[in-house]
Every structure is written in C-alpha cells, then in structure tokens.
Amino acid sequence: MLLATVVVQLAYMAYYFWPFAAKRSPDAEPAPTHEQQHPVSVIVAARNALEHLRHLMPILLTQEYAEFEIILVDDRSDDDTGLYAQQLTQYYPNVRLVTVGSTPEGLAPKKYALTLGIKVARYPYLLFTDADCVPTTNQWLRHMARGFGSGADIVLGYGPYDEAPGLLNKLVRYETLLTGLQYLSFAERGNPYMGVGRNLAYTKATFLATKGFASHIRSLSGDDDLLVQDAVALGKRAAVVTHPAAQSVSEAPASWSQWWRQKRRHMSAGSKYRATDKARIGTFMLANGLFYLTTLGALFFSPVDWVPLAIAWFVRTSAILATYAGASRRLNDRQSVALLPVLDATYFLAYFLLTASLVLYRKPSRWK
Structure with missing residues (x-):
C-alpha cells in the first residue's frame, strides 16, 4: 500500500506538477497593441468592505491599461462602502456603482451580486477580484488580459496570501500553493477544473453560455470553480497566467476557526465537480492521505522493515521538495523548504478532518 501511494504521487509529479514547476513565466511585458482588442470590465463585489476598498481602489485606478472600467457592487452594506463607492464615481468616470438592496430568497448573495455587476458591464472581457485583495502591481490587469490573446475564454490567475508570523499562516500559504499547483498545472x-475568484477572468459570452450561475445559484460557494466547471463542459478554453505582476494578494485567515469555515465552504463545491475531475483530484489527495496512514500503520501495528520505509519516504519527500520549491519560485510565493514536509503532513491531516466534517455536518456558511 505504501509503495502504491508513492508511485501514484510520483506519477502526478512527473506528468502534471514538475513540468509546471520547471517552467518559467515569460519576462516580456504584454504588447500594448493587444489592449485595444480586449477592453476589460473589472468587477468587485463588496459587503461592509470600506477599509478594504481604501486599499484596493488606489491600485485598481492606477492600472496601466488602454481601456477598462471598474464596477463596484455594493452588496447590502450597512457601513459607508456605498458612500465611498459613490464618491469615487464622481471623480473617476470609469468607476461605476451597482447597489444591491436585498437578495432574492434562496439565492447565493455573492453570486447574485456578481450577476448584477456582469449585467451592466460595458466590455466583453471580465476580470474579477475580491474587495479584500490587492493586485501586486499596476500591471495586473495588463498581464491577466494578455491571457485572452491566445483566444482563451477563461484566464486562470494565482492569488497568494500575505506572509505573517505563526504556524497557521504558513499552513494557509502552503495549502494555497498546493491548490494553485494543482489547478494551474x-x-x-x-x-x-477551477479558478479562484480573487484572480479570475472570463468573457461575458462565456458567462452567458453557462447561463451565469444558474446551475448552482443556490449554493453558497462556487462562484469561481463551478463557473469554470460549467464553461469547460461547454468546450470553453482556459489560459494560465502566472507572472508575479499578474497576482492579487489577500490577507490570510487570522484564526483557525476562520480558516476552517473558509475551507469547509470551498470544499463543499467539490461535490458538484464533473466525475473525471473528482477522480483526478481525489486520487491525488487520497494517495497523499494514505501515504501517512499506511506509515502510521507500519509503525504501530506491524513489525517495521526500516530500509524500504526509509527509501519510500526519501524518494517521496525529495520529489515533493523539488517540485513544490520549483512551483513556489514560478509563482513567486516563497515557502520555507525546510518546513514543507511538516506542513504537508499537517495539511493532509486537516484535509482528512475537513472531509469527515463535511460528510457528518453540512451546515452552510455565508459570505461576509
């Protein structure tokens, strides 16, 4: 069993992860001539996000791009989010405000808010980020829009978390790197099979082709990954953009309970994935989990043959260190290589507990 799990993981490393990790993002700046062909509507849904918008809007407003607009969707805020957005519309002609007074019963609030923002978008290319995110540079829009130049319908970007002290932050950032490595590779x-709403783009035609969020409008999660699922099922093409200037950075969850709720919400969308995607992702996750479980079984419930056990651990650990370190370089999301084995074991233990909690207790979580 231990040998089988190592073989499966090495197969994923060799076919998916290492080719991605070893590749380098292009250093060349996007050609401005492409910008005329891809005018972009940047859409941000915000609820009680005044302080976040004060950090986000200055960098959005200074994006170097030929033609774009910013659509702020004030989703039922009871702070000064709407007032701040209204003031911006008076000073910046490319900023527009959509106000959501209430959400129809049974519909997911964020998906409803995004739908209203998309409905009024002037341009055929849509770029999304969250109110609590900040693009790393004023070239973010230019690099993400470059993905449309290949004829893609969807552009998948990467959204890392800010570095901060503490084990939780290291675990969250490791989990984000591993997730990014999976869906991008x-x-x-x-x-x-998925994208992240804090750095995702697609055409308005793609949104209309999938009938928006219709297939999962009552599900609280999935405004990003389930939309990609529906689009890919219709034959839409996806491009990957990994340049460091094309990233949008967020603050990591501040507490274990906050991270737990976030992960439960994100993982709940996985049950609606296509069978092939479930099998592809599930096989990798299961192989990692069983690797640790069979190791524990060998240590505590049977005589230990240390030589093959040590060889299996050395080969597997060397492979993930090389691959994950390479992915962190390509994505400019530097991780502590020495801590990777510890974080990997901790994450898959947490993943097992999260999966069990979703099976046993399915209480939904609402977005803030």
Whole structure:
C-alpha cells in the first residue's frame, strides 16, 4: 500500500506538477497593441468592505491599461462602502456603482451580486477580484488580459496570501500553493477544473453560455470553480497566467476557526465537480492521505522493515521538495523548504478532518 501511494504521487509529479514547476513565466511585458482588442470590465463585489476598498481602489485606478472600467457592487452594506463607492464615481468616470438592496430568497448573495455587476458591464472581457485583495502591481490587469490573446475564454490567475508570523499562516500559504499547483498545472495539461475568484477572468459570452450561475445559484460557494466547471463542459478554453505582476494578494485567515469555515465552504463545491475531475483530484489527495496512514500503520501495528520505509519516504519527500520549491519560485510565493514536509503532513491531516466534517455536518456558511 505504501509503495502504491508513492508511485501514484510520483506519477502526478512527473506528468502534471514538475513540468509546471520547471517552467518559467515569460519576462516580456504584454504588447500594448493587444489592449485595444480586449477592453476589460473589472468587477468587485463588496459587503461592509470600506477599509478594504481604501486599499484596493488606489491600485485598481492606477492600472496601466488602454481601456477598462471598474464596477463596484455594493452588496447590502450597512457601513459607508456605498458612500465611498459613490464618491469615487464622481471623480473617476470609469468607476461605476451597482447597489444591491436585498437578495432574492434562496439565492447565493455573492453570486447574485456578481450577476448584477456582469449585467451592466460595458466590455466583453471580465476580470474579477475580491474587495479584500490587492493586485501586486499596476500591471495586473495588463498581464491577466494578455491571457485572452491566445483566444482563451477563461484566464486562470494565482492569488497568494500575505506572509505573517505563526504556524497557521504558513499552513494557509502552503495549502494555497498546493491548490494553485494543482489547478494551474492541470489546466496547462488541458484539464482545467477551477479558478479562484480573487484572480479570475472570463468573457461575458462565456458567462452567458453557462447561463451565469444558474446551475448552482443556490449554493453558497462556487462562484469561481463551478463557473469554470460549467464553461469547460461547454468546450470553453482556459489560459494560465502566472507572472508575479499578474497576482492579487489577500490577507490570510487570522484564526483557525476562520480558516476552517473558509475551507469547509470551498470544499463543499467539490461535490458538484464533473466525475473525471473528482477522480483526478481525489486520487491525488487520497494517495497523499494514505501515504501517512499506511506509515502510521507500519509503525504501530506491524513489525517495521526500516530500509524500504526509509527509501519510500526519501524518494517521496525529495520529489515533493523539488517540485513544490520549483512551483513556489514560478509563482513567486516563497515557502520555507525546510518546513514543507511538516506542513504537508499537517495539511493532509486537516484535509482528512475537513472531509469527515463535511460528510457528518453540512451546515452552510455565508459570505461576509
């Protein structure tokens, strides 16, 4: 069993992860001529996000791009989010405000808010980020829009978390790197299955083709990954953009309970994935989990043959260190290589507990 789990993980490393990790993002700046062909509507849904918008809007407003607009969707805020957005519309002609007074019963609030923002978008290319995110540079829009230049319908970006002290932050950032490595490398191999709403773009035609969020409008999660699922099922093509200037950074969850709720919400969307994607992702996650479980079984419930056990651990650990370190360089999301084995074991233990909690207790979580 231990040998089988190592073989499966090495197969994923060799076919998906290492080709992605070893590749370098292009250093060349996007050609401005492409900008005329891809005018972009940047859409941000915000609820009680005044302080976040004060950090986000200055960098959005200074994006170097030929033609774009910013649509702020004030989703039922009871602070000064709407007032701040209204003031921006008076000074910046490319800023527009959509106000959501209430959400129809049974509909997911964020998806409803995004739908209203998309409905009024002037341009055929849509770029999304969250109110609590900040693009790393004023070239973010330019690099993300460059993904449309290849004829793609969807552009998948990467959204890391800010570095901070503490084990939780290291674990969250490791989990984000591993998730990014999965969905970006799978997409580069022709198997896109998800994106992250804090750095995702697609055409308005793609949104209309999937009938928006209709297939999952009552599900609280999935405004990003389930939209990608529906689009790919219709034959839409996805491009990957990993340049450091094309990233949008967020603050990591500040407490274990906050991270737990966030992960439960995100993982709940996985049950609606296509069967092939479930099998592809599930096989990798199961192989990692069983690797640790079979190791524990060998240590505590049977005589230990240390030589093959040590060889299996050395080969597997060396492979993940090399691959994950390479991915962190490509994505400019530097991780502590020495801590990777510890974080990997901790994450898959947490993943097992999260999966069990979703099976046993399905209380929904609402977005803030």
